[in-house]
Amino acid sequence: MGSVCNEIIDDIEDLIASQDIPAKERYSNKSMVHVRVKKQKKETEYPEPDCNGIPGTQTIYVHTWGCTHNSSDSEYMAGLLVQYGYNITDDKTKAHLWLLNSCTVKNPAVDHFRNEIETGRRQGKHIVLAGCVPQGAPKADFIKGLSIIGVQQIDRVVEVVEETLKGHSVRLLGQKKKSGRKLGGAPLQLPKVRKNPLIEIIPINTGCLNQCTYCKTKHARGHLGSYPPDEIVARARQCFLEGVVEVWLTSEDTGTYGRDIDSSLPALLWQLIEVIPEHAMLRVGMTNPPYILEHLEQMAKILNHPHVYAFLHIPVQSGSDQVLADMKREYNRAEFEYVVQFLTERVPGLTIATDIICGFPTETEQDFAATLSLCDQYKFPSLFINQFFPRPGTPAARMPLIPTQEVKKRTKKLTDLFQSYSPYDHLHGSIQRVLITDEAFDGVNYIGHNKFYQQVIVPKLEEIMGQWVTVVVVETKKHCLIGKMIGEGQLKMEGQLGKMMLEGQMGKMMLEEQLFDPEQLVDPEEELI
Numbered sequence: 001m002g003s004v005c006n007e008i009i010d011d012i013e014d015l016i017a018s019q020d021i022p023a024k025e026r027y028s029n030k031s032m033v034h035v036r037v038k039k040q041k042k043e044t045e046y047p048e049p050d051c052n053g054i055p056g057t058q059t060i061y062v063h064t065w066g067c068t069h070n071s072s073d074s075e076y077m078a079g080l081l082v083q084y085g086y087n088i089t090d091d092k093t094k095a096h097l098w099l100l101n102s103c104t105v106k107n108p109a110v111d112h113f114r115n116e117i118e119t120g121r122r123q124g125k126h127i128v129l130a131g132c133v134p135q136g137a138p139k140a141d142f143i144k145g146l147s148i149i150g151v152q153q154i155d156r157v158v159e160v161v162e163e164t165l166k167g168h169s170v171r172l173l174g175q176k177k178k179s180g181r182k183l184g185g186a187p188l189q190l191p192k193v194r195k196n197p198l199i200e201i202i203p204i205n206t207g208c209l210n211q212c213t214y215c216k217t218k219h220a221r222g223h224l225g226s227y228p229p230d231e232i233v234a235r236a237r238q239c240f241l242e243g244v245v246e247v248w249l250t251s252e253d254t255g256t257y258g259r260d261i262d263s264s265l266p267a268l269l270w271q272l273i274e275v276i277p278e279h280a281m282l283r284v285g286m287t288n289p290p291y292i293l294e295h296l297e298q299m300a301k302i303l304n305h306p307h308v309y310a311f312l313h314i315p316v317q318s319g320s321d322q323v324l325a326d327m328k329r330e331y332n333r334a335e336f337e338y339v340v341q342f343l344t345e346r347v348p349g350l351t352i353a354t355d356i357i358c359g360f361p362t363e364t365e366q367d368f369a370a371t372l373s374l375c376d377q378y379k380f381p382s383l384f385i386n387q388f389f390p391r392p393g394t395p396a397a398r399m400p401l402i403p404t405q406e407v408k409k410r411t412k413k414l415t416d417l418f419q420s421y422s423p424y425d426h427l428h429g430s431i432q433r434v435l436i437t438d439e440a441f442d443g444v445n446y447i448g449h450n451k452f453y454q455q456v457i458v459p460k461l462e463e464i465m466g467q468w469v470t471v472v473v474v475e476t477k478k479h480c481l482i483g484k485m486i487g488e489g490q491l492k493m494e495g496q497l498g499k500m501m502l503e504g505q506m507g508k509m510m511l512e513e514q515l516f517d518p519e520q521l522v523d524p525e526e527e528l529i
Contacts, residue, residue: 051167059088060086060098061089061094065102066109067105069201072250077101093123096125099130100120101131103131107391108389113133128161129143129148135150147160148170152206182222184227185227189231196437200247202232203251204249208223214395215394226261226263236276249282249284251286287314304347309451310347316354318363337374352378353380372417375418385418387407429473431470443460445459458485
């Protein structure tokens with residue numbers, strides 16, 4: 001072989017010829033044919049689930065990945081199952097059936113979903129799949145033979161669960177339509193088991209109008225389908241009667257709401273505002289820049305309303321116009337900046353959250369630098385940083401990928417920038433009105449939010465859950481404020497400013513901050529409002 005390696009090889013045939021293999025030997029028929037059997041991967045054998053028992057008496061474990069739309073779907077399915085007689089448990093080892101509601105946005109979520117399926121099958125559990133993964137890829141190998149509930153078929157969950165418990169595999173993947181028009185999905189008036197009884201998540205539409213090159217969700221949720229405004233308002237009325245104090249509006253893009261039914265997001269919001277009780281709040285879900293541009297004046301007025309959180313999630317994804325074009329995001333950087341500047345000028349204290357994808361296939365160093373400059377310019381208090389993941393079946397998955405190490409490097413650089421500033425330091429010592437809605441993981445504190453949807457942590461007191469409290473900010477952290485409750489007599493304010501603080505009217509004057517010495521305050525348990 002040494003002589004061969006020293007030769008100049010212009011063609012593969014030269015390499016063959018240089019071995020001095022006679023042509024006759026090379027091409028003559030062989031006297032014996034050797035058959036090579038392709039090794040097939042042995043399928044895993046799982047224990048057979050128990051198919052005995054009376055339908056409606058079993059225990060079901062529900063697990064959800066992904067967005068608030070998915071969370072709402074799971075709450076609806078749990079509500080229907082409980083209404084039929086099933087028990088819902090958080091202990092999956094005690095459940096007869098696992099209902100797994102999936103997210104297809106990122107590879108890690110799909111991996112977790114796949115692993116949970118494998119775990120359930122090995123434990124001999126009945127499994128029903130829901131969400132965007134089986135809807136968008138029903139023929140995927142790892143879900144073969146399992147029951148599936150489509151994203152618009154959640155109202156038939158009892159039917160699917162019952163058949164699955166009998167040992168059958170059922171798949172319902174169709175869309176709901178009326179007079180040829182796609183509907184928002186299952187009826188909103190279905191029963192629910194809320195994860196948090198104080199918070200109602202209302203999907204206002206499903207699907208979207210765009211077709212981003214990296215996004216798999218469109219494959220599952222499809223084109224835009226809006227719920228009628230009267231159905232959404234009726235759902236809100238009902239949940240307030242049931243003790244809900246906070247409503248979240250959700251969809252793949254709330255800004256597109258109503259474009260298929262001759263309505264709009266602002267028109268819906270004004271109708272909802274009319275039915276919000278004095279003690280409750282409304283949070284508007286994610287909206288993409290192009291669909292809010294024409295409604296900026298109305299949105300500014302709505303976000304200033306005392307019963308609407310001054311908070312908006314507007315994902316930009318990149319600060320580079322070229323990358324935005326390659327993503328087919330249908331807006332440019334200047335348009336995003338216009339939305340942010342317009343709203344922040346007219347809604348004092350507005351909290352804007354955004355998303356960034358690091359390492360999109362066409363992103364150059366200059367493109368990434370543009371993203372860094374955008375984030376440095378606005379110093380968003382909530383910045384969701386994601387590495388690019390190629391999702392099967394999307395145009396971006398066919399593009400040449402940036403090396404993984406480079407993607408990680410850019411992700412770290414942006415994360416370091418985000419961690420370099422403290423968005424809430426200026427609020428230290430300020431007075432805040434806070435709606436308490438949840439318990440912290442530590443078990444000794446409660447979680448609430450102020451008008452600007454900034455998270456505030458306060459000491460746990462049973463009587464304040466679901467109530468408004470007045471606190472002074474005694475400490476600021478990267479993602480939250482630490483509050484100490486104070487009584488009305490401790491508000492060292494006079495005149496109209498004090499009145500505005502107590503009534504929760506946090507307009508421009510709130511941002512001008514009356515500062516207090518936290519050490520002068522009594523313990524919150526001694527004096528409550």
